[in-house]
Amino acid sequence: MITEDLVREVALDLLRRTVTRLPADVEKGLKDAFESETEEVPKMQLKAILENIKLAKDNVKPVCQDTGITIFYVSMPTGVEIDVEKAITEGVRQATKEVPLRPNAVHPMTRKNPGDNVGLRMPYFNYKFWDRDYLEITVMAKGAGSENMSKLAMLTPSQGIKGIKEFVLNEVVRASGNPCPPTIVGLGIGGSADISGKLAKEALMRPIDQPNEDPEIAKLEKELKEALNELGIGPMGLGGKTTVLGVNIEYAYCHTASLPVSLNFQCWAARRGTVQIHPDGTVKHITHEG
Ligand code: SF4
Incomplete structure (x- = not known):
């Protein structure tokens, strides 16, 4: 009962x-990132993060x-x-x-x-x-480190996917090392200003190895992840191939005259x-x- x-x-x-x-998908994402990095500095950062995760788990400490x-x-x-x-x-x-x-x-x-x-x-x-x-x-x-980097953009419908991509790339560059990368980028597209904010956070609840069920949205998630990992911001903002572990998007239908987009960062933790x-x-x- x-x-x-x-x-x-x-x-x-x-x-x-x-x-x-950490959830299994995130820990795996961090391990994969460690394997894929070739330079000493990002490898060292990811090694420290993975050791931290192990110590926390073994000692039942945050x-x-x-x-x-x-x-x-x-x-x-x-x-x-x-x-x-x-x-x-x-x-x-x-x-x-x-x-x-x-x-x-x-x-x-x-x-x-x-x-x-x-x-x-x-x-x-x-x-x-x-x-x-x-x-x-x-x-x-x-x-707070990741939450403080959150952002809302009220785009015009004509800005479309190009506008969404520009917004996300600009915001990830602006945030740089502040949200403790590698991050997960949660995007809420559509609805209204407040609905998109809620969707951006909900997007972060989905495992990073589960793309959106809508193939068009899944394609955008993949394209954005690849583009963001070309930026070179890297683990903890010190350079490297892994700026994000994933991009998750949730969407809602919106007014014909609006295109709200909210971005919510999640840190490696x-x-x-x-x-x-x-x-x-x-x-x-x-x-x-x-
Ligand atoms: S890892 Fe996350 S929770 Fe910890 S200080 Fe960085 S942003 Fe804050």
Whole structure:
């Protein structure tokens, strides 16, 4: 049975797994990048990142001191009568103490820090209601270095794909080493200004080895990845072939007079985790087994 206590425990455990171990696709992407680099400096940077990941995993310690802010995606079955949001929020409080997570969440104006990563609209929740019988919780622990490089462009429809490519290339050059490359570039195309921002972040939740199902969008993802890796920014901005591990795009239909494009960076410490809680109380880890 799904109880508030179980959801709290699962949220705490999910956060511990997510901030101490990267998802398999990201770790593989970093290993492949290490193999493909030929120059000493990018190889050294990637070696240090991979050693860091191993140490974090072995010692169950966060992969980066910036454990981010917590953004949740919750898929709810019908008939769940418990307060899932309250339970997950309690899990965040507990994880802040026990993992520990750096207390990053502050009031945006006073900068007052409650010390537990909890405040108004933080953790942030995105909900979906579905007809499956289990509850699925996904978390992204999002650091500021990459988030601060995010950008929205309200392009004109006539700028089209060329305009999208120019925007992305310019922004990756502008960001340079700030978002701790190699990054994953999340793009939200269409919708409205706010919808494209949400889509850009959602794009980062998809594994980098899963192209968009739409072949046209998948082609754009591939072309952008190749073009960005020609820029030479490289791991940690110190030069090299690997500026991005992937480009993920989500899109929505938009007004005929608009072409919103949002870009959300994810650093190499691409922490995202998913877990399911089934009606009999069985917990199934999707991204972080074991
Ligand atoms: S951008 Fe990512 S890797 Fe860099 S300090 Fe922030 S969380 Fe850590």
